[in-house]
Amino acid sequence: MATNQKISNGFQVNRSLLVGGVALTGIGSVLGAAGAALVCAALFNAGRSWVRSLETPPSALAQRALHEARVASTAGWEAWRAEHGSPN
16 A cells, blocks of 8 residues: 555554545634634624723723722722821
8 A cells, every 4th residue: 555654563554544634633723713713703803892881981990990999099098097196
């Protein structure tokens, strides 16, 4: 058989099957990557349209949460200082 190549101790590999398997695996990988890219694009577009439909933009929500955190931190610090009488 000309398509078989003998590799040590009688182990024979059918090259045509090997090449076919490699080719199908490569094609499958390319199709899988294309499918993953399409899924990511669809999710990205859905997320963008969802953010646009919000009444308050996420940046304003983040600024409000940061302001509230700073106010709470300052209030906690002032309460601690009042309790312990620290001049710092």
